[in-house]
Amino acid sequence: MTSILEAKGLRVERAGAQLLDVLHLNIEESEVLALIGPNGAGKSTLLVTLCHLFKSFSGAIIFKGKQVGRELPVSQYRRRISMVFQEPLLFNATVFENVAAGLRFRSIGRQEIEGSVKENLERFGIGHLSDRSARTLSGGEAQRTSLARAFAVKPDMLFLDEPFSALDPPTRESLIEDLERILDESGTTAIFATHDRIEALRLSDRIAVMNQGRILQIGAPDDVMNHPADEFVASFVGVETILKGKVTGKKLGIVTVSVLGHEVAVIGDYGIGENLILCIRPENVTLSINPSETTSARNTFRGTIERIVPMGLFHKVELDCGFPLVAYITQDAVDALSLCEGSDVAASLKATAIHVVRK
Amino acid sequence: MDLILEGIKKAFLLLFTLDREVLDITILSLKVSGLATIISIFIGVSTGTMIALNEFPGKRIVVSLVNTGMGLPPVVVGLFVTIFLWRSGPFGFLGILYTPLAIIIAQSIIATPIVMGITVAAMQQLPRKLRLQILALGATRLQMVWTLIKEARLSLLAAVMAGFGGVISEIGASIMVGGNIKGYSRVLTTATVMETSRGNFDVAIALSIILLLLAYFINLILTHIQQKERQR
Amino acid sequence: MKKITHTLITVIALVFLSSVLVVPAVYAQQKNIILATTTSTQDSGLLDVLIPIFEKKTGYFVKTIAVGSGQAMAMGQKGEADVLLVHSPAAEKKFIEDGYGINRQLIMHNDFIVVGSPADPAKIKGIKATTEVFKKIATTGSLFLSRGDNSGTHAKEKTIWKAAAVKYEGEKWYQQTGLGMGQTLNVASEKKAYTLADRGTYLALKKNLDLNILAEGDAILLNIYHVIEANPAKFPKVNAPGGKAFAGFMVSKEAQEIIKTFGVDKFGSPLFFPDAGKKVEDLGK
Numbered sequence: 001m002t003s004i005l006e007a008k009g010l011r012v013e014r015a016g017a018q019l020l021d022v023l024h025l026n027i028e029e030s031e032v033l034a035l036i037g038p039n040g041a042g043k044s045t046l047l048v049t050l051c052h053l054f055k056s057f058s059g060a061i062i063f064k065g066k067q068v069g070r071e072l073p074v075s076q077y078r079r080r081i082s083m084v085f086q087e088p089l090l091f092n093a094t095v096f097e098n099v100a101a102g103l104r105f106r107s108i109g110r111q112e113i114e115g116s117v118k119e120n121l122e123r124f125g126i127g128h129l130s131d132r133s134a135r136t137l138s139g140g141e142a143q144r145t146s147l148a149r150a151f152a153v154k155p156d157m158l159f160l161d162e163p164f165s166a167l168d169p170p171t172r173e174s175l176i177e178d179l180e181r182i183l184d185e186s187g188t189t190a191i192f193a194t195h196d197r198i199e200a201l202r203l204s205d206r207i208a209v210m211n212q213g214r215i216l217q218i219g220a221p222d223d224v225m226n227h228p229a230d231e232f233v234a235s236f237v238g239v240e241t242i243l244k245g246k247v248t249g250k251k252l253g254i255v256t257v258s259v260l261g262h263e264v265a266v267i268g269d270y271g272i273g274e275n276l277i278l279c280i281r282p283e284n285v286t287l288s289i290n291p292s293e294t295t296s297a298r299n300t301f302r303g304t305i306e307r308i309v310p311m312g313l314f315h316k317v318e319l320d321c322g323f324p325l326v327a328y329i330t331q332d333a334v335d336a337l338s339l340c341e342g343s344d345v346a347a348s349l350k351a352t353a354i355h356v357v358r359k
Numbered sequence: 360m361d362l363i364l365e366g367i368k369k370a371f372l373l374l375f376t377l378d379r380e381v382l383d384i385t386i387l388s389l390k391v392s393g394l395a396t397i398i399s400i401f402i403g404v405s406t407g408t409m410i411a412l413n414e415f416p417g418k419r420i421v422v423s424l425v426n427t428g429m430g431l432p433p434v435v436v437g438l439f440v441t442i443f444l445w446r447s448g449p450f451g452f453l454g455i456l457y458t459p460l461a462i463i464i465a466q467s468i469i470a471t472p473i474v475m476g477i478t479v480a481a482m483q484q485l486p487r488k489l490r491l492q493i494l495a496l497g498a499t500r501l502q503m504v505w506t507l508i509k510e511a512r513l514s515l516l517a518a519v520m521a522g523f524g525g526v527i528s529e530i531g532a533s534i535m536v537g538g539n540i541k542g543y544s545r546v547l548t549t550a551t552v553m554e555t556s557r558g559n560f561d562v563a564i565a566l567s568i569i570l571l572l573l574a575y576f577i578n579l580i581l582t583h584i585q586q587k588e589r590q591r
Numbered sequence: 592m593k594k595i596t597h598t599l600i601t602v603i604a605l606v607f608l609s610s611v612l613v614v615p616a617v618y619a620q621q622k623n624i625i626l627a628t629t630t631s632t633q634d635s636g637l638l639d640v641l642i643p644i645f646e647k648k649t650g651y652f653v654k655t656i657a658v659g660s661g662q663a664m665a666m667g668q669k670g671e672a673d674v675l676l677v678h679s680p681a682a683e684k685k686f687i688e689d690g691y692g693i694n695r696q697l698i699m700h701n702d703f704i705v706v707g708s709p710a711d712p713a714k715i716k717g718i719k720a721t722t723e724v725f726k727k728i729a730t731t732g733s734l735f736l737s738r739g740d741n742s743g744t745h746a747k748e749k750t751i752w753k754a755a756a757v758k759y760e761g762e763k764w765y766q767q768t769g770l771g772m773g774q775t776l777n778v779a780s781e782k783k784a785y786t787l788a789d790r791g792t793y794l795a796l797k798k799n800l801d802l803n804i805l806a807e808g809d810a811i812l813l814n815i816y817h818v819i820e821a822n823p824a825k826f827p828k829v830n831a832p833g834g835k836a837f838a839g840f841m842v843s844k845e846a847q848e849i850i851k852t853f854g855v856d857k858f859g860s861p862l863f864f865p866d867a868g869k870k871v872e873d874l875g876k
Contacts, residue, residue, distance in 0.1 A: 053491045075499060083495035085488055092510055092588075101506075102496040153497060445671055446828045456671070457625060457654045538656040541639060553657075556773030557634045558796035 003065075004029045004189050005050065005157060010059035012045055012213075020045045020057070020213045027157075027191060032183055034204035034221075035193040038236065042213035043193035047159045050191070051083050064156075079106060082155035086162040088142035090134035095126065095145050098134050102153035120148040123182055140171035147179065151186070158183075160192035164199065176202060197225070197237055201277050201357050209233045221277070226324050241280040241326050244359070247272050254298065254351055260323045265298040265351045270358070277357040284353035285327035287317065287345045289337055297348040301325065305343045308334070319347055369561030370568050380542070381562070385569050388546040391459050392527040395466030399474045399522050402467070404515060407478025408504055412490070422479055428472025433465070434531030440465040441535050457538035462546065465532035470522035477521060481514030482507060513585055520581050524574055547573075624833035625654045627664075627672035629743055630771040632816070633657035635791040635862050637853050644849070645840045651833050659771075661741025667691050667819070670826030674834035675819040676841070678743035678789075680871070681750070683817055692819035698841050699850050699863040700815045700874050701790045703747055705806035706776070707733075708783035715785075721809040722755035729757040732764045734784035738775050739767025743814070748787045751811060776800055789814050791862035794854065813874055816863070818842070842867035 005027040012020035020042050027033055035043045049057050052074050063080070066072040082102065090098050099117045108116075121127045124144040129137065134145060143163060150158060163179075164172045180203055183190055194200050200207050201221050208218040209232075217229040225242040228234035245259035247270045257264045257276055270276060291300050303321030310316075315334055319325045325347055329339075339345065373381050410421055442448055444456035455461050485507060493503045508515065530548035537544035539553055547570045554563040632638050633655060642653045656666065660679035666672040668691050675692065677683060686692050705715065705724055713733040715724045728735050738745040752759050759765045766784075768775045772792040779786040780800040793804070806812075818838045823831035840846055847865035854862035866874060 048491060051491075051495050053494055078494060079497040081495070082497075083492070085492055087486065087488065089486065089489050089492040091506065092513075101493075105496055105498040105502050149496065159495070445669060446826075447669055447671070451828070454623070457656060538654055540654045540656070541642075543652075543654065553633070556630065556771045556777075557636070558773055558777075558799050560799065 002029050003027065004063070006062040007050060008060045008062070010046070010049055010057060010061070012049055012054060012057045018213055020049060022046060022059075022213075022215055025208070025215065025218075027189060030187045030189055031205045032189070032203055033191045034200035034207045035191060035210055036195060036197065036200045036207055036237065037210035038195060041210040043210055044161050045213070046210070047083065047161050047191065047193055051081060051159055052077055053083075079153070080156045081159065082150035082153055082157075083159040084143075084146050084150045084161065084163045086165055088134075088137075088139075088146040090137070090142055090145055090149075092135060093133070094130070095121070095132050095134055095137070096130045098145050099149045099152050101149060106153065116152050116154075117148075120152045123151065124148045124178060138171075139167055140175060143167060143175060144178075147175075151182070151188075155188065158188050158190040158192075160190060162193050162195070165194070165196070179203070197240075198279070198355075198357055201225075201242070201279075202359065207237075209237060211236070240355075241278075241282070241324060243278040243280070243323055245276055245278060247274045247276060262301065262322050264354070266354045266356050267351050268356050270356070275359040277359050279355040279357065280325065280349060281353070281355075282316065282326040282328040284349050285325060286348050287327055287329055287333070287337065287339070288348065289345060291346040291348055295348060296350060298351040299354075300346055300348040302344065302346055305339060305341050305345060308339065308341055319345070321347060363564075366561040366564040367568075370565030373562065373565040374568065378565075381565060381569070383542065384545055384547055384550050384566070385573070387459060387544075388527060388548075388570075389573070391462050391533075391546060392466060392523060395463050395470055395526050396474075396519060396523040398463070398467040399470035400515075400519060403471045403474030403518070403522070404478050404508065407475040408482055408508060410475075411479045411482030412504065412507070425472055425476045425479060429476040431469055431472055432531065433469055433529035433533075434535070436465050436468050437532030437535035440468065440532065444536065456536060457540060457544060459537065459544050461536040462533050462544060465536045466526040466529065469529060469532060470526045473525055474518045474522045477518035478511070478515060481511040481518070484514070485510055513588055516581050516585055520578055523577060527574060528570065622650065622652050622833075623654060624651050624674060624830055624837055625656060625666075625672045626674050626676060626837060627656050627658065627662075627666045628676040629660050629663060629678060630657050630773070631678070631744070631789045631792050632676055634771065634773045635795050635854070637791075637850070637863065640849060640853060641841075641846055644845070645837060648840070649836050651836060653837065659738070659740045659742030660746065661743075664691075667821060670821060670829055673821050673830040674837045675821075676816060677819065678814050678816045679746040680815055680817070682746060683819060686819065690822055690825055693822045694820045694835070694838060695817050696819075696838060696842055697866045697869060697871060698816045698818050699847075699865050699867075700813055701863045702807065703744065703787055703812040703814050704790050704793060704804045705785060705812075706779065706788050706793060706800075706802040707785040707805045708780075708801060709803045710783070711803075711805055712783075713785065716805045718806060719809065721751055721806055721811050724806045725751055725755040726757055728785055729755075729759060729762070729764070732762075734764050734766065734782060735759075736775055736779045736782070736784045736786040737765065737767045738772065739769050740771075742772070744772060744787060744789060747812075747814065751787070754811065776802065791854070794858045794860070794862060797858075815866075815871060815874065 003026050007022060007025040010020055010022040035046060037043055048054055050061060052061060052068055061068045063072055063077055068074060068077045091101060096117055099120055100113050103113045103116060121130055124147055126141060126144050129141060137145060164175060176199060204221060206219060207221045207224045209216045209224060211232050217224050217233050222242045222244050225237050228237060243259045245257040245264065247255055248258045249256040253267055254265050255268055255270050257266055257278065264278060266278060301321035303319040305317055306320050307318040308315050314328050314330050317327045317329055327347060440461065443450050444461055445451050490503060493506050498506060528548065530552060533546050534549045539545050539549040547566050551563050551566040638655055646653060660677040663675050663677050664682055664686050667675050667686065683695060687695050713728045713731040715727050718724050737748055768778050772788060773796055775786055776788055776793060776796050780802050818841045820834040820838050821829040823829055847867050850863050850865040851861060
């Protein structure tokens with residue numbers, strides 16, 4: 001793996017407030033990195049700074065081994081990247097002209113532009129809108145145009161600032177699916193900001209959690225989500241247990257997923273061999289000492305209690321079932337089952353309680 | 360009442376027979392005000408864009424100055440241009456007082472703040488992020504500015520309308536710096552005033568009708584372009 | 592989009608092309624004459640007849656700036672005019688004495704008249720002496736409109752008030768329009784007021800006015816026009832030959848003939864009486 005973009009000591013200050021303070025960030029060729037964090041965490045600021053769109057910031061941005069602004073002129077750097085914002089920010093022209101904009105800035109020949117625009121319009125399924133005025137587009141169509149415009153310049157790197165957050169759920173779902181496919185096909189390196197964990201899980205190879213201008217934790221999605229580095233990361237991403245697995249069997253709408261050698265039953269229509277991510281909410285996990293055979297819960301795992309953390313009205317119980325699993329149970333239940341750290345228990349949950357994300 | 364009817368009758372007669380003098384005055388008005396508008400577009404749009412896109416100390420003062428300039432009384436402009444162009448004035452050596460060129464200069468001064476003010480407002484109305492988006496698409500600074508101007512073109516068209524409407528109908532500056540010289544620097548407004556004081560109300564009415572029609576048609580054309588743009 | 596850009600470029604090109612046609616008008620300075628004159632000569636239409644003939648004959652281009660006599664002389668005092676055609680004798684003499692102008696020559700005269708609404712509230716009709724007329728207007732407090740613009744007419748009016756020894760300034764019945772002769776007549780007609788007017792302008796506008804001549808023929812009412820050339824010794828930038836040529840044309844037989852007949856066809860009587868070569872003292876006799 002080779003580094004495509006490296007940032008060192010990035011700081012942005014506005015009116016005395018520190019908006020961004022990123023010591024180090026490295027992005028590998030062809031990887032997709034998700035920046036996740038609440039509103040105001042500095043995700044957009046980081047993206048805009050990485051694109052060298054701010055005039056005043058300190059730190060170094062190194063693109064393919066060359067420091068931008070020193071060894072590589074900013075103008076040249078910007079012609080090798082592309083950015084998509086939350087708002088489509090389309091020009092008041094036809095869809096075709098919008099997608100062609102970046103190419104026109106580069107003074108590319110008419111024929112080449114035509115080919116490239118067509119290809120990208122098709123890619124995002126908006127070929128039929130080519131002659132339409134950008135003003136008449138729906139939100140989803142507009143964002144597709146904006147993405148096609150960004151892809152049309154064949155960027156070495158793509159920056160996406162919450163590109164889906166203004167869309168309604170069905171539109172968003174289909175766009176995410178397309179983007180996932182296109183990123184995969186083109187092998188484009190991308191960084192995208194989101195505050196949606198599921199979006200991050202689906203699209204990214206790595207996740208960086210941001211707050212107050214800093215990157216708090218960066219790593220593989222399941223790593224970050226299952227092992228949050230601190231309270232903030234935990235509260236923001238660590239609510240669910242995240243498991244990676246592969247489909248090994250299916251019957252009657254129930255799919256068997258192998259997670260670290262354990263079989264987990266989920267529902268949905270997935271093909272054998274497909275990689276899935278399973279998200280399990282702690283309140284859906286039931287603990288018992290001797291599970292009865294007749295239960296509606298399709299999954300029962302034996303495990304050991306690693307830790308019991310009082311959370312006020314309930315307790316958070318962290319289990320090791322061969323994979324990590326977290327359950328929320330009441331004080332009453334802790335007493336009734338006389339649970340303590342080290343106890344063996346059975347954890348059960350319904351197949352329908354598991355949220356499945358394709359990977 | 361008779362006077363008005365007679366006046367209107369004579370006015371249409373002058374219009375339909377394409378009276379040579381009336382025609383010349385109309386053409387001169389169009390040339391002078393048209394050129395003044397073009398000059399004001401070049402200065403007003405470029406300066407206005409620069410003001411809108413750059414942050415600098417005293418920007419607010421500059422913007423409010425421009426906005427005040429939008430209401431610059433033509434007679435004030437006329438007075439100062441006259442003083443500057445006098446033979447004894449700083450630009451007297453040019454010898455252009457009482458020429459159409461002097462009217463063009465004065466009208467440009469009147470129209471420029473109008474165009475500039477509307478340009479500043481139009482540019483500031485564009486989403487701030489649009490600039491970042493354009494740069495992020497690989498545009499040079501010049502390309503960005505041009506793209507922004509294209510984005511604001513509908514508002515800028517309004518600026519053109521306002522600027523042209525302002526100068527073709529002004530009289531104070533035209534009469535002071537142009538001198539209302541027959542067949543030379545006589546424009547629609549100055550001719551109207553003169554014909555009124557001569558008691559030639561019919562000609563005055565004819566000239567007024569032309570002025571109205573001109574203003575109407577030019578606005579009609581521009582509005583048409585705007586509407587067509589909107590529909591797309 | 593493209594269309595707009597194209598139209599824009601076309602428009603710009605067209606306008607620039609036409610500007611090329613406008614700008615050469617700033618040709619050779621020596622061929623331009625700036626004539627500062629009174630509104631009455633322009634509003635009567637006399638200059639529209641005379642100037643084209645002069646231009647054709649000499650090749651000069653005359654820029655007529657029609658203002659009041661006062662303003663015309665103010666232009667002359669700055670050297671902004673090459674030649675003046677004015678009717679304010681007292682001020683003209685001072686103008687010459689101060690060295691601003693030379694070669695003051697008598698051109699023509701007509702006369703001033705006192706006009707007012709046919710109802711004649713001050714009952715001035717029939718009074719011969721204009722000073723008495725003005726006194727009557729003052730004592731009856733009838734509305735009187737003054738040009739108030741330092742024009743020749745305004746100067747004449749002030750002279751008459753002075754001769755009549757009437758306090759008029761600041762009086763309720765005395766109002767200033769600040770407008771030219773034609774417009775002042777229109778206002779007087781609307782407000783049923785008295786005013787002093789030159790006969791030429793009154794005759795030209797008569798058809799639209801509800802005003803009658805109520806006093807005329809007094810010697811004090813003479814309206815005398817002189818031409819004055821700018822003094823090249825004082826103002827090196829003025830077009831002295833041009834000014835001289837224009838003055839020469841105005842006293843020429845050809846111009847004087849035109850003045851003599853101007854207005855006869857339209858008003859039945861001439862608007863001006865040519866006086867070249869005469870003496871002021873002999874006028875009106």
